[in-house]
Amino acid sequence: MTQITNKEVGPDQxxxxxxxxQIFALPKCMKCKKYxxxxxxxxxxxxxxxxxxxPVTGAGEVYSCTTIYRKSxxxxxxxxxxxxxxxxxRIMSRVEGVEPESVKIGSRVTAxxxxxxxxxxVIFTPTEIPGSCHTY
Amino acid sequence: MSHILxxxxxxxxxxxxxxxxxxxxxPLDILAEATHNALDDAGLSLSDVDGLFTGSSYHFMPTLxxxxxxxxxxxxxxxxxxxxxxxxxxxxxxxxxxxxxLCDVALICYGSNxxxxxxxxATMSEQQTYEVPYKPHYPISxxxxxxxxxxxxxGTTREQLADVAVAARQWAQLNxxxxxxDKLTREDVLNSRMISDPLSLLDCCLVTDGGGAVIMVSSExxxxxxxxPVYLLGxxxxxxxxxxxxxxxxxxxxxxxxxxxxxxxxxxSVKDIDVVEVYDAFTINTLLFLEDxxxxxKGEGGAFVANGNISPGGTLPxxxxxxxxxxxxxxxxxxxxLIEAVRQLRxxxxxxxxxxxxxxxxxxxGGVLSSQATSILGTEQTL
Ligand SMILES: [Zn+2]
Numbered sequence: 001m002t003q004i005t006n007k008e009v010g011p012d013q014x015x016x017x018x019x020x021x022q023i024f025a026l027p028k029c030m031k032c033k034k035y036x037x038x039x040x041x042x043x044x045x046x047x048x049x050x051x052x053x054x055p056v057t058g059a060g061e062v063y064s065c066t067t068i069y070r071k072s073x074x075x076x077x078x079x080x081x082x083x084x085x086x087x088x089x090r091i092m093s094r095v096e097g098v099e100p101e102s103v104k105i106g107s108r109v110t111a112x113x114x115x116x117x118x119x120x121x122v123i124f125t126p127t128e129i130p131g132s133c134h135t136y
Numbered sequence: 137m138s139h140i141l142x143x144x145x146x147x148x149x150x151x152x153x154x155x156x157x158x159x160x161x162x163p164l165d166i167l168a169e170a171t172h173n174a175l176d177d178a179g180l181s182l183s184d185v186d187g188l189f190t191g192s193s194y195h196f197m198p199t200l201x202x203x204x205x206x207x208x209x210x211x212x213x214x215x216x217x218x219x220x221x222x223x224x225x226x227x228x229x230x231x232x233x234x235x236x237x238l239c240d241v242a243l244i245c246y247g248s249n250x251x252x253x254x255x256x257x258a259t260m261s262e263q264q265t266y267e268v269p270y271k272p273h274y275p276i277s278x279x280x281x282x283x284x285x286x287x288x289x290x291g292t293t294r295e296q297l298a299d300v301a302v303a304a305r306q307w308a309q310l311n312x313x314x315x316x317x318d319k320l321t322r323e324d325v326l327n328s329r330m331i332s333d334p335l336s337l338l339d340c341c342l343v344t345d346g347g348g349a350v351i352m353v354s355s356e357x358x359x360x361x362x363x364x365p366v367y368l369l370g371x372x373x374x375x376x377x378x379x380x381x382x383x384x385x386x387x388x389x390x391x392x393x394x395x396x397x398x399x400x401x402x403x404x405s406v407k408d409i410d411v412v413e414v415y416d417a418f419t420i421n422t423l424l425f426l427e428d429x430x431x432x433x434k435g436e437g438g439a440f441v442a443n444g445n446i447s448p449g450g451t452l453p454x455x456x457x458x459x460x461x462x463x464x465x466x467x468x469x470x471x472x473x474l475i476e477a478v479r480q481l482r483x484x485x486x487x488x489x490x491x492x493x494x495x496x497x498x499x500x501x502g503g504v505l506s507s508q509a510t511s512i513l514g515t516e517q518t519l
Contacts, residue, residue: 012265037381038266064288064386066280067333068273080272080332082281082381092267092381101333105288114269121269 011039014053019120024058024111026089027051037089058111060085060124067100079103083111083124097125139370139401143519145231145242146358146365149178149351150475155464156315158345159252163194164205167247170347171206178351179362180241182206185351187239188213189230190246191222193258193467202245212239218375219502220415223348223470224509228371230352240353244474247347248466255343258467264379273332276340276418278380278504280332283420285386287334292423292438294334298325300419301338301461303447308458310448310488315344316462325419339419341460341469348471350478355519366481367519369404369495370512372397380504387435390508391428391499398497398510399430406430409512410493411480412452413473415501416459422446425499426454429510453490456480470500474511481515494518 009017011027015038018025026035031048035056042049065081079100084090093111095103109124151173154166167190175181188210192198199213214229216222223244230242250258257274264274272278286292302322308314320338328338358365374390374397377383399405406429414425423437431452432440440446446454457463457476464472477496479485494517500509 064281064285066272066277066284066335067330068271068277069330069332078271080270080277080281082386090381092270092272094270105284119269 011041015039016120018053019113019122020115022113022115023055024113024122025053025055026087028054035085035087035089037091056085056087059127060109060111062095062103062105062107062109063090064105065095065103077101081124083109091122093122093124095124095126138403141228141231141235141371142369142401142403143367144355145234145352146355146367147350147352147478147513148358148361148363148365149174149180150478151175151177151349152472152475153347154247154249155313155346156344157252158249161249161252161345163192163247163249163347164201165247166249166345166347167202167245167349168206170247170349171243171245174243174245174349174351177362180351182208184241185243186211187230187233187242189223189226189242189244190215191217191468192246193248193260196260210239218507218509220417220468220470221500221502221507221509222468223350223474224498224500224511225373225507227352227368227474227511228373231368231371234352234354242352243349244352244471245347245349246468246471248468249345250467251343251345266381267379275504276335277332279418279420280335281380282386282424282505283334283418286420286424289387290435290438294326295322296438296442297334297339297419297423298322299442299444300416300422300446301325303441303444303450304416304455304459304461306447307456307488308462310486311457311463314458314463315342316458335418335420341417341465342462344464344466346464346466346472348475350471350474364482364515366478366513366515368511369514369518370398370400370402371510372401373507373509375507378503378506383505387424389424389428389501389505391425391501391510394508394510395429395499398512402512402514404495404512408495409497411456411477411490411496412454412499413477413496414455414499415469415473416455416461417465417469417501419461421501422454424505425501429497429499448488456485456488456490468502470509473498473500477513481513
């Protein structure tokens with residue numbers, strides 16, 4: 001992947017710049033080989049500065065979730081989840097495409113990028129199981 | 137050989153003010169009243185205070201604003217801010233300062249007008265960039281995520297969480313100073329308005345005004361004052377994260393480490409604890425901290441807190457003044473559990489007094505299960 005290496009750009013901006021190109025990428029440590037999130041200038045696992053950005057698969061699992069109750073005239077209930085990515089890091093997000101109350105801990109989810117505003121962010125939907133008409 | 141700080145300092149004065157509603161007063165107005173009440177309680181005057189320990193959601197430089205308001209010129213001050221547990225952590229910093237001769241009379245204090253100022257959580261906190269797009273309610277959603285995970289892993293139920301609130305209310309009913317004292321049932325909690333699933337309105341602490349203050353001195357001079365001294369036997373802190381995404385395991389808090397450190401310094405174990413005061417911002421807190429501090433095995437907190445086990449007459453007295461859930465909770469709450477523990481060890485708790493209480497464990501929490509601070513206090517017999 002083309003590395004965004006402009007020295008004038010910090011890790012938060014690099015993360016957002018990738019999202020604007022429809023790429024969900026995270027910094028990976030070239031020393032201990034671990035990914036981390038939120039993006040930093042040094043690896044929180046080993047302290048190395050040798051970080052490179054790689055796209056992640058976007059596959060993950062719901063680690064925990066909550067339904068936040070909100071009056072329907074103000075948009076109704078919505079989900080907030082913590083997703084553990086296959087690559088290791090955990091991020092806060094929202095699972096869409098199902099009722100907030102039916103999001104379940106342990107279910108498999110896939111990332112997509114909400115690019116409708118200037119500040120794009122990652123959301124998740126339940127992973128389609130091949131050969132099945134159901135999602136879970 | 138015991139730790140050099142074990143029993144080296146003692147609490148000789150406590151004071152509260154404006155707990156509940158304090159119309160028309162600022163956070164520092166309330167803090168100052170609590171401070172003077174604590175000084176009166178000890179038999180000291182303002183001019184004796186030469187060490188200041190405070191934290192605030194209102195003042196960017198809290199020790200400066202507080203000292204200026206009170207009219208003191210401390211020779212040592214510490215405004216370490218780790219959220220609601222700050223005041224528990226200050227007991228360690230005060231003990232170190234006293235032991236090393238940096239101050240003689242330490243004042244730990246706090247004040248807030250959160251309720252009469254409109255009920256919103258005052259904060260100077262920066263926003264969490266990577267949480268903002270998802271609109272979690274701060275801080276309840278983070279605690280709800282921890283509760284949901286605990287339920288998933290260990291089969292903990294909303295009924296068990298509700299029993300934490302019921303136990304707190306039963307203690308509050310024995311405490312004439314508690315802000316809310318009417319009858320509360322498990323069903324009341326379960327049927328209260330859901331806010332961030334699985335936590336409903338009555339799983340959440342109160343929003344009150346209030347201030348608290350504690351005076352600490354060296355043990356050598358602790359017997360010179362009005363009341364039986366309460367000695368700091370052990371203290372430990374730990375923090376592993378700031379925002380909830382960075383918490384390694386949502387079912388294990390850093391209380392596991394802060395508790396171990398406190399037990400180690402005190403040379404005591406969980407079996408020695410007579411009374412427990414933990415920071416119950418939400419019902420899940422009590423359950424997590426009782427597990428992490430060793431009162432029951434990990435995962436068994438739900439069964440442990442259920443059916444009156446931590447209520448008056450249960451096997452373990454927890455949050456004997458009614459806790460943040462029913463007694464008082466003005467934004468940051470750590471100072472109030474410290475004060476209740478001192479009262480229990482002085483034997484001045486009236487109807488809610490634990491007979492023969494010699495050792496109390498006080499556990500503070502800050503942020504979103506982020507900072508953990510444990511103090512173990514004891515009477516003269518435990519030195
Ligand atoms: Zn590394």
